[in-house]
Every structure is written in structure tokens, then in C-alpha cells.
Amino acid sequence: MENLKINISKTFDFISEEKVNGYKSEVASHLKSLYEKTGRGNDYLGWVNLPSSIDDTELADIEATAASLRSKADIVVVVGIGGSYLGARAVIDALSNSFDHLLTDRKDPVVVYAGQNIGEDYTAELLDLLKDKSFALVVISKSGTTTEPALAFRLLKDLLESKYSANETKERIVAITDAKKGALRTLANQKGYKTYVIPDDVGGRYSVLTPVGLLPIAVAGIDIRAFVKGAQDMEKTTAHEAENSAAATYAAVRNELYRNGKGTEILVNYQPKLHFVAEWWKQLYGESEGKEHKGIFPAAVDFSTDLHSMGQYIQEGVRNIFETVLSVNKANREVIIPRDEADLDGLNYLAGKRVDKVNKMAELGTLLAHVDGGVPNIQIEIPELNAYYIGQLLYFFEIACGISGYILGVNPFDQPGVEAYKSNMFALLEKPGFEEETKAIKAKL
């Protein structure tokens, strides 16, 4: 198997190669602090060795639970938000048929999501859908107290309980949460649900290689062993190549771009299946680096779709952006463009070529146009879209994020800023214990 590669040559019109190389000793020392767990936020570094520490028993247990849910349910609802949702969705969407939910001759249950928003219509429509369907729940919350998934879980659990016996309901719920703390842990223990533990030292956005990601991914019928193997190989390669690794290069180059006025990074894909990899990446980098009034703003686009909406801005708007392109070498499927006698659409010059050829030329043409327009470009080359390379990619981004956050000079493993909206929401909802905040916030209205 190959490794994914990084190409930063198209940044050197904007920053100096020498300067990027100058980060090497700093990167080496940050990698050392990650491996030795001595840097800032070191009580949340359990993810660093997750790939190499997952054992066969754990994988087999997850596979058995997934098999049981798959045999019972036509729809499995994954309830969670943020890091308790995005990793699973990123991998499942990247590796599933684009029209998965419409396939009728299926052997895998349809995976749908809840608790990642508080939309009442979304909730009502989901409850309507599930009423007459055989479904199961995987509820995921590290804290066990996050409002969005707790609310969705209460409603979905009620529906399950109204359809099935207490014992059958129990068989259809799996909870993934803290070993001891939180409302979800208390409930799961009381009801006797099958549970998995999110280790104390693994934060939500770094948890895709724990049962948080692995169980839903296995439920979707994806080979979690290949996914883990990809991450393991990336863990080994990064440790071995250290400051010369793809992760080290990515961390260095994006910080050098940031120091040169490029405060927004746009993650670009040309495969719509990667949309949720970008959503996962946005949380990873946004929550890790956006603090102390610092940090690159992580944005994302799906090309060529968004070339017809965002392309103008990227080409000619404020020059504070750079792009990181997820470039997939080889499409998994082949579609040949047919010849047409009349050629009224003028497409015969493409006859006999693959659709992927057009996509690749759109990618290359865009890269050159954007660089010419003043947008530095980083390319991450992924040999093909499969579980192994997605495993490599996600671990690559995680370790690069740890290094990058340390270069930036922040703690990449906390997220204190997320509490502000929660506190306001609780005050406005008059949650017990928030009486003072309620008074204060009402005075502002």
C-alpha cells in the first residue's frame, strides 16, 4: 500500500521554501511532546497512540455489536453531535454509495443521524419515518449531558419503548459515553444497555478511532479493520519520518501561510463523498486552533459544484485565503462519455473519455487559475477512496493538528469557547441552577 502524499510546491510563490523548512526542529520538538505527552493539554493525548493500541478483542466486540444491530434493524440512528457525530459520518459518507438511502436491495441498514441539530421539523420527520420501521439507536456523548443529543435520545427512546418490550428496547440501544460520569452513563447502567467507553484522555474531535467512530462505521458495513490499519500505518510513518512527514509539512506550511496573512484555509474536494470529511476537519481544526483570538479559519467547498457559487470569490476576492485540496488519484467506478451523432451539445470532443478525466482537468485548471489569482495551494494526494486511505487521512489530519496547534501556541485539546452559547441557552430556557444568568440575560433583551 502507498501512503498519501502532500505537495506544497504551489505555495512557494507566496512563502519561502526555506522558511517552511525552518520549522523542522520546532516540529520535531512538538512531535516529541505529543508522543511523550508533555505539551499543553497533555491529559487529552490518548488519541495519539489509538491506532496502534486498538486490539483484536476490541475490534471483534465492536463487529459483533454491529452485526447484532444490523440483523435487527433496517434503520440505525446515530445520535450525537460534534466529535460524537462527525467522524462516523465522514467515514460512512466517504465510503458509501452516494444514493445509499435509496437502494432497495440492501444488506446494510440505512444509517441516519439525530441529535446533531435541534430542528423541530427534522425531529418530527425522523419520528414519523421511524414509527413504522424497525430501528435501533447508537447514542454517543462523551459528557453524557450535551443538550442536543440528550433531547433527541429522549424522544427516540420513548418511540422505541412504545414499539418494543423493555428487553427488546434494551437490545436495540447501544450507548457510548464516559466510563463513570454523566446522565447517559447513569441511564445506560440503570437500563442495562450495551455500552462502550470513550477514554478520559480522548476528546470528542479526536475520537473517530474509538467506538465513537468504529461502531457506526461497522454498522454501515464498512471494514473497520482496513480503516484502523490505514491509521496505524500513518501513525508509524509519521513517527518514523518525524519532521519530514506529510503531517509535519502540512502543520509547518499552514502556519507559515498564516503568518503571511492567509487567515482562512479552504479544504477542497472534487468527490462529493468527501463533504463530511471536510465537516469533520472543520471541527478538528476550528475547535483546536480557534482560541486566544488566534487561528486559521477553516472553511470548505465541494468542487466543481461550488466553483459555480464560491469560485468567483476564491479567484478574485480578499487575498487572505489558501486552499488545501483533497486530490483522489483514482475513481472507483468508470463512466465513459458516449459519442452523439448530432453533437448538439458540442461534447463529442470528450467522447470515449472517462468522466474522471474531465474532473481531473477541472481540478488542474482550477488549481492553476487560483494560484495565478493569488491563492496558495496545498495538495493532499489520496491514492483512492477506500477504508484504508480514509484511515490514513484522518490520522494524518489529527497528528498534523496537534503539531499545528503547538506551533500556533495554543492548547489544541480544549474548547472553552463552546460553553458561552450553552450558558446563554440554559439561561434563556430557565434551566434550574441558572437563575442568576437568567436575570442577567433577560436584562439584555
Ligand SMILES: O=P(O)(O)OC[C@H]1O[C@](O)(CO)[C@@H](O)[C@@H]1O
Ligand atoms: O460528546 P459530547 O460530550 O456530547 O460532546 C459533543 C461535542 O460538543 C463539544 O463538547 C462542544 O460543546 C465538542 O467538543 C464535542 O465534540
